[in-house]
Amino acid sequence: MFLDGFPGLAALVERRLEEAAARGELSDLPGEGRPLELEDDAMVAPELRVAYRILKNAGFVPPELSDIAEVHQLIGAIERGEVEPGPRRLHALLVRLEASGRPMTATCAWHDYEAALRRRLDRAGSG
Numbered sequence: 825m826f827l828d829g830f831p832g833l834a835a836l837v838e839r840r841l842e843e844a845a846a847r848g849e850l851s852d853l854p855g856e857g858r859p860l861e862l863e864d865d866a867m868v869a870p871e872l873r874v875a876y877r878i879l880k881n882a883g884f885v886p887p888e889l890s891d892i893a894e895v896h897q898l899i900g901a902i903e904r905g906e907v908e909p910g911p912r913r914l915h916a917l918l919v920r921l922e923a924s925g926r927p928m929t930a931t932c933a934w935h936d937y938e939a940a941l942r943r944r945l946d947r948a949g950s951g
Contacts, residue, residue, distance in 0.1 A: 869925075888924040891917045895933045903940035911937065 844850050879886060895917050901907040914937055921930040 888921055888926055888929075891920055891924075892926075892929060892933070895921075896936075899933070899937050899940045902937070903944050905944065909941055909944070 841850070876886060876889070895914065898907065898914055898917070902909050914933075918930040918933060921927075921933070
């Protein structure tokens with residue numbers, strides 16, 4: 825857990841949570857009794873996950889995450905035939921991802937692009 829390296833802070837947080845629960849401040853909250861809906865952040869470096877979650881909750885998305893979303897939208901549009909396959913924009917996005925320290929994400933996205941092209945060509949050949 826994030827607070828494992830801070831035993832004093834962890835104890836303070838635990839005590840404050842217990843006090844709030846005793847006062848009933850944690851009752852009737854949205855989602856009470858349901859499992860947490862945790863997002864898959866496996867592609868985010870462990871040391872950045874908390875910071876990214878805070879930024880996201882504040883309404884700010886780091887540029888590389890916007891680039892990742894655009895890559896997935898572009899690949900989907902190419903596969904559906906809405907956009908002609910041309911890797912120029914995709915290449916620019918992947919270069920930015922690599923420059924931002926996400927080379928594995930860029931590599932995976934390129935493989936996704938190749939797979940989308942193969943699926944599109946297979947459909948065109950069989951139709």
